[in-house]
Amino acid sequence: MPDLDPVDIHAGCKTVTPLLARIGDKWSILVVMVLSAGPRRFNELKRLIDGISQRMLTHTLRSLERDGLVSRTVFPTIPPRVDYELTPLGHSLRVPVKALGLWVMENKDEITRSREAFDGRED
Amino acid sequence: MPDLDPVDIHAGCKTVTPLLARIGDKWSILVVMVLSAGPRRFNELKRLIDGISQRMLTHTLRSLERDGLVSRTVFPTIPPRVDYELTPLGHSLRVPVKALGLWVMENKDEITRSREAFDGRED
DNA sequence: CGGGATCCAGCTTGATACTG
DNA sequence: CAGTATCAAGCTGGATCCCG
Numbered sequence: 001m002p003d004l005d006p007v008d009i010h011a012g013c014k015t016v017t018p019l020l021a022r023i024g025d026k027w028s029i030l031v032v033m034v035l036s037a038g039p040r041r042f043n044e045l046k047r048l049i050d051g052i053s054q055r056m057l058t059h060t061l062r063s064l065e066r067d068g069l070v071s072r073t074v075f076p077t078i079p080p081r082v083d084y085e086l087t088p089l090g091h092s093l094r095v096p097v098k099a100l101g102l103w104v105m106e107n108k109d110e111i112t113r114s115r116e117a118f119d120g121r122e123d
Numbered sequence: 124m125p126d127l128d129p130v131d132i133h134a135g136c137k138t139v140t141p142l143l144a145r146i147g148d149k150w151s152i153l154v155v156m157v158l159s160a161g162p163r164r165f166n167e168l169k170r171l172i173d174g175i176s177q178r179m180l181t182h183t184l185r186s187l188e189r190d191g192l193v194s195r196t197v198f199p200t201i202p203p204r205v206d207y208e209l210t211p212l213g214h215s216l217r218v219p220v221k222a223l224g225l226w227v228m229e230n231k232d233e234i235t236r237s238r239e240a241f242d243g244r245e246d
Numbered sequence: 247c248g249g250g251a252t253c254c255a256g257c258t259t260g261a262t263a264c265t266g
Numbered sequence: 267c268a269g270t271a272t273c274a275a276g277c278t279g280g281a282t283c284c285c286g
Contacts, residue, residue, distance in 0.1 A: 006157065006171050013153045015231060016224040024147030026259075030136045034129065042268050048129050053260055058269065068237030079267045080266085089233060096226045100219040101139045108138060110212060114191030149279070165248050176280055181249060202247040203286090 022067070027052055027060045029097065032086065035070065036094055039085035069093060145190070150175055150183045152220065155209065158193065159217055162208035192216060 023029055027049065034040065034048050046057055061084055064070035069090035075081040146152055150172065157163065157171050169180055184207055187193035192213035198204040 009156045010153070010173060012224060013156055016220075016227050017147065017149070017152050019227050020143060020147035020152065020223070021149075022147075024140065024143035024145075026140070026144075029140050029143065030133070033132045033136055046268095050133060054269075055261085055271095056259065059259090066238055066241040067234050068241075074268095080269090082268065089230060089237075092230070093226065096219070096223040097139075099222045100143070101135060103216065103219045104139050104142050107212060107215070111142075111190050114212075115189055118189040118191075169248095177249075178281085179279065182279085197248095203249090205248060 022063065023093075023097065025060070027056055028064060031057075031060050031064065032069065032090060032093065032097070035084060035086045036091065039073075039083045042082050042084070045084065064090070145186065146216070146220065148183070150179055151187060154180075154183050154187065155192065155213060155216065155220075158207060158209045159214065162196075162206045165205050165207070168207065187213070 023032075030049055030052075031045065034045060040048065042057070042061075045061075046052060046054065049057065052060075061070060061072070065072050065084075068087055071085050071087050073083040073085070075083070146155075153172055153175075154168065157168060163171065165180070165184075168184075169175060169177065172180065175183075184193060184195070188195050188207075191210055194208050194210050196206045196208070198206070
């Protein structure tokens, strides 16, 4: 499959890039990976994810929930308890993301060297 | 490989997320995919990539070049001619990106439905 | 032709304070 | 405990003009 048709390329990228942008934001992948071990409560996530603010954790979880990657379960107790868990869709996303992660691990040194070479030849 | 260690997860994500953010920007994937068919000149790319501004094409190409995904060749003719081409590293990136693209194609309907359901239950 | 320089609007992220 | 509200800073992307 040569996929050389510019129209196809555009159509394909317009659907893929938004997802890449979504999971490329500052915290989404981290949240997904932490949740891959099992359900977690809000403050549990906040503790496990070093450096995230309350606001950004809320935002990230809302976005993931909206896309159907994470489910939110409220226990009407006092104090309130809310569990977040990866949906099957969320779990399935880990497969291609891990493939990309593997690519990065295999090539990050080359990328680093390329950057240093590029930055070095600024006269 | 259970990868349940929070430290490992953090370490892994801190290396993967920056790349995701890079190729998740507005134009990078599109440029890479168009270049996968072979080398192109600057204005050729600008014509092929609908809607990109001169500034963003320059920026995107510079970033990709810095990371070693794209090579830049200048022909000292008049008028000047500059060819951009995917490096072997750039070509290899297409594999995991296509895997992610496939995941999106398979699940975009479910994502769309989830979003509509989520937005619908805003009271 | 292939850019660089400048300016600006909008979005993303974070700090902080408050609430049921 | 699990958020919401508000504000501010920084970054991204686009429009426009200029240049060898």
